[in-house]
Amino acid sequence: MLNRRHFVAIAAVSAALLSSTSAIAADAHKVGILIPGSKSDKGWMESGYNGLLAAQEKYGENLEVQMIENINYADMEQALTQLAMGNELVIGVGGQTQQAVYKIAQRFPDTKFSIVGGNEGMEASNVAGYDVKQAEIAFVAGAAAAMMSENGAVSYVGGMEIPSIVNAGKEFGAGAKYINPDIKYFEAYTGDFDDVAGSKEATLAAINQGADVHYHILNLGLRGMEQAATENGTHIIGSYSNYCGTDPLYIAYSITGVGYQVEYAIDQLVEGTWEPGYMPFGLAMGKDASDMIVCEGDEEMKATLEEIMQKLLDGEISTLEG
Template sequence: MSFSALSRRRLTWALGAVAFAGALSPLSSYAADPLRVGILIPGSKSDKGWMESGYDGLVAAQKAQGDKVKVQMIENINYADMEQALTNLASKNQLVIGVGGQTQAAVLKIAKRFPKTRFSIVGGNKGEDLPNVAGYDVKQAEIAFVAGAAAAMLSKNGAVSYVGGMEIPSIVNAGKEFGKGAAYINPKIKYFENYTGDFDDVAKAKEATLAAIAQGADVHYHILNLGLRGMEQAAKEKGTHIIGSYTDRCGTDPLYIAYSITGVGYQVEYAIGEAVKGSWKPGYKAFGLAMGPKASDMTICGATPAMKTRIEQIKKDIQSGKIQVLEG
């Protein structure tokens, strides 16, 4: 198998970790020893997006758990190298976390080879049911609808855009709901939707954003990793604005006028916390708005009282089923 230089460095470091044979006996039986956690962050832990949120959750979990956990992390892994990275983690840890739905197929495959190791997928969807795999659904489509509503409130031109990475169901559904949320506020809103095919392609994300700006879009939303840099470049050059994803960072960058919180880091904390307590369970688990603001929320930077009231009502209507959204 061919490895990028960065992937090789990460895996070489990881292979140096002390081996540990995990078991699906109660985790409490290891109470005298730290819980060994392996985490795969496929992209950059400083992407200002999904991966950074996951890493922030890992840092928070380490701070909260202290010497109860010992972590082995692999980041920046090519799709072709994902199975080998997960194999390495699974052979040395009791709990393995894949950050991102793009890890799901590889996790399900490797989990069958390591039935005594627990696996949690952050951003996992309903799929094959295995006794040692938990899938945590962030419900991106829910909060994308709310983000679309916020975008429509904030747009001066009556035009908004969305750029997604890989054109997979959860990313496409989020894009559709963003457009629906914008139309919920302004039925005449112009909406532009594009996919780059790669969460990390800066040039394609910039090109897609510039194309939308040329048609009038002045507020942009995304599900990107490092590709977000391209959206930032386009917005900065043309004087438009971005609704950020995953973490509330209001006040840190004038390009960003709102943030959706999708609880990626919260799910990492949850997986580790449950394992430490001995209450980790396999199976699909939906997070989203029903799990509270740490799991899913919307913040408009400098929101008016009217904006806040409207956003809160939309969130309630989604939870009650009055507003129907797609899965993902």
């Protein structure tokens, strides 16, 4: 069984989400969501949570939500089982939920499951996989980093060394070299999206070799990159959501619509148009799904990035999957 703190988390979050409504409609749609990390990580998980809040605001009393966050991998199947027992739709936020979702989906054939960060290649009649196309927008982030770097050196830190995360790192480097073939590029993986010490160590190693702009696919591990950058006067390109103007440490943000896809899954449920299967998002789905925001870049820089994104859309530039 899930331990007590997870049951408390479900009840507390449900109450918070529903506090703006006086009651839940008898025929309200029921959605369960598993956010494996912290909903306050300034990254993937927070973006997913923001999408959930947007859906709750949109549908009000017609949507009843349960959420489990910050779950250990060993407890993931049990968490999904708990959510599947009482909801029409269960959303796994992150590719790390994919294996467990497909396993639990077999036990609940009448429940719909959506995976934000799902990969192509796995199929089930009640599972939808939404590919955020991180490698695609990472190429654009790399181009932005190269244009903003004063030292001609940039770095990337990923969490788990799995294909989608590695491919994003490779494309970040490729995007940087697209702008500056001579740029120095440093790439590292901590093995854990929440490893603060590991991400700080990796970022410091890159800084010591000249890197002054950093990119990441991390959750709470981002705190370590922030510490390293703050201590050394370097800067970060953030991921997932646009928070320009809130922290001078961040000079740009790549939009990877995790929250957009959470909201999309709920919209599809409510509208009766939800379908299983693999679905790529990325730049082709519009700027809410994927975009590159430079907080204070000049017009020439922004035009160059728009040109690169159009070339990606047109197939003139191709990237790895992930």
